[in-house]
Amino acid sequence: MTKAPKKVLIVLYYWPPAGGPGVQRWLKFVKYLKDFNIQPTVFVPKHPHYPIVDKSLEMEIPNHVEVIKSSIIEPYTLAQLFSKKDTQSLSKGIIKASKNQNFIQKALLYIRGNYFIPDARMLWIKPSVKRISKLLDQANFDAIITTGPPHSLHRIGFCLKMKYPNLPWIADFRDPWVNIGYHKDLKLTPSSVEKHQQMENEVLASADHITVTSPTTQKEFQKKTEKPVSLITNGFDDTDIVTELDEHFSLAHIGTLMSERNPENLWQVLVELIEEDEHFKNNLELKFIGQISQNIIDSLKSFDLQKHSTFLGYLPHKDAQQQMFSAQVLLLIEKDMTQTQGIIPGKFFEYLQARRPILGIGPQNWDVAELINKHNAGSAFNYHEKDELKVQIKTYFKAFMKGKLEVKSKDIEVYHRKALTEKLVEIIN
Structure with missing residues (x-):
């Protein structure tokens, strides 16, 4: 029965x-x-x-x-009467640095924080x-x-x-x-x-x-x-994506990139490698898929990296996955603060599924860094490890030039959505 x-x-x-x-x-x-x-x-x-x-x-x-x-x-609908652009940015989690906020932006943040x-x-x-x-x-x-x-x-x-x-x-x-x-x-x-x-x-x-x-x-x-x-944890589902790798040495970031996720150590390393290696200069491509803070765009311009950058905006989920699977290296960036040590972005697990080298930059003692090491999925650094980061990118680029840039991730099946659902079911029952 x-x-x-x-x-x-x-x-x-x-x-x-x-x-x-x-x-x-x-x-x-x-x-x-x-x-x-x-x-x-x-x-x-x-x-x-x-x-x-x-x-x-x-x-x-x-x-x-x-x-x-x-x-x-929805209060955000009413808030748009004051500033549609600022309200949309706030609702997406894109918050300007305090020193760059105007009166309306400060007021919206105060009202959002203390009245809602x-x-x-x-x-x-x-x-x-x-x-x-x-x-x-x-x-x-x-x-x-x-x-x-x-x-x-x-x-x-x-x-x-x-x-x-x-x-x-x-x-x-x-x-x-x-x-x-x-x-x-x-x-x-x-x-x-x-x-x-x-x-x-x-x-x-x-x-x-x-x-x-x-x-x-x-x-x-x-x-x-x-x-x-x-x-x-979050995880990944079955996919039928088959795609070729990018011809250039692409570093792709998928997802929202907020003001405080600005890895200047990475931008500095890329500038140095551009100056040191003509091949690197001719092959580097930064790809950003998703909403990007203006602060990040300004930072890239200040390092003269805009000529190497492609901004694709938000893409439907499957299209974003195709960008993951075709990237040479997948960027994962988190804020440099204690409160973000436990933030594991949902896209991390789809990065694992794509089996492309993950380059993480985040806080010290970041849970993501431990997972990257555990699953042999790439490498992770904090915001102060510039020299180590440079060595790793050079290693990736050398492998790319030889056509051998790959990663052999292991034991990632535990993050399949069905396996994770089974853990939820144990709690429900």
């Missing part, structure tokens, strides 16, 4: 046609849950303000999944709790899952847990909360910082299980709660 599938309600903000990394994790979990006899129902906003749109992802929504849409008030706690989607909390409560009263769900950021969705989970204490609740953190890197840019007052800490503590204490995407965040939360905290 076939056992009836478990029913799980998943509360999401990012859902197709949203683009970017935030949508991938749960779109893929939902795809594979049915293979483990779990029936997901997805609760998402209706007409949301997505900073990045990728309609191609709508084709990946499984037919068996019920999608419930609920109206949302935990984030700009806080106005969706009460109506969602009301709508989901009706769903829970009408149907029997075996568990509810919330995922953030935006961490307002965890507040939805918290409120529902207060009303339905016997309903298991899993809180999935794709990024940290109070220790997330951009909090310092939001001009938070002491009382706002305290409110974030209080809300995070309530969620960590009330959820039945917490899932995180990096070892550092797992250790951080394990110190804050007695509830189980499980590590389920």
Whole structure:
């Protein structure tokens, strides 16, 4: 006799046609849950303000999944009345350095940080709790899952847990909360910082299980709660991409590149190698796929690297993957700060799948650096390791000139989306 599938309600903000990394994790979990006899129902906003749109992802929504849409008030839509350009940049996470901010930019950051706690989607909390409560009263769900950021969705989970204490609740953190890197840019007052800490503590204490995407965040939360905290990283899915490698020595970065992700040690090394080696000068190509901060573009110009740079903007997911698979070297860049040690970008796992050498630049004790070494997937450096970085790029270039630039990654199958879904299912059951 076939056992009836478990029913799980998943509360999401990012859902197709949203683009970017935030949508991938749960779109893929939902795809594979049915293979483990779990029936997901997805609760998402209706007409949301997505900073990045990728309609191609709508084709990946499984037919068996019920999608419930609920109206949302988006403050970013109203903020555009003051400055459409600044609002769009803020919603995409592209924040200028403090010294370069004008009055409107500073005001938007202050308002966002201190009047919208935990984030700009806080106005969706009460109506969602009301709508989901009706769903829970009408149907029997075996568990509810919330995922953030935006961490307002965890507040939805918290409120529902207060009303339905016997309903298991899993809180999935794709990024940290109070220790997330951009909090310092939001001009938070002491009382706002305290409110974030209080809300995070309530969620960590009330959820039945917490899932995180990096070892550092797992250790951080394990110190804050007695509830189980499980590590389920992001991953990669099957792909049919077959492409030839770029003819030039291409260093490709896929994804948003914010102001503070500006590896000047890398730009300096590239300039030196251009001056030292005519072959390097004639073959170097920097490729940027995704949203790029103007600060980064200005920095490249200051090093006279714009002539070697190609800016392709945001591409549909499969097109971005093709750029990954064809690149000679894949760049992975993170902010140089303690709060980002536990940030493992979702694209890292697709980089692994592409099996091209990964060149990471980030903070000391970065989780990514450990993974790169563990899987023999490339090399990683901090922002102060200029000489070591130069040696590595020269090594890559010599191999490129001989037609032998490759990487032999190992043991990456554990990051397949189906294998990761199986870990989630163990928690649900």
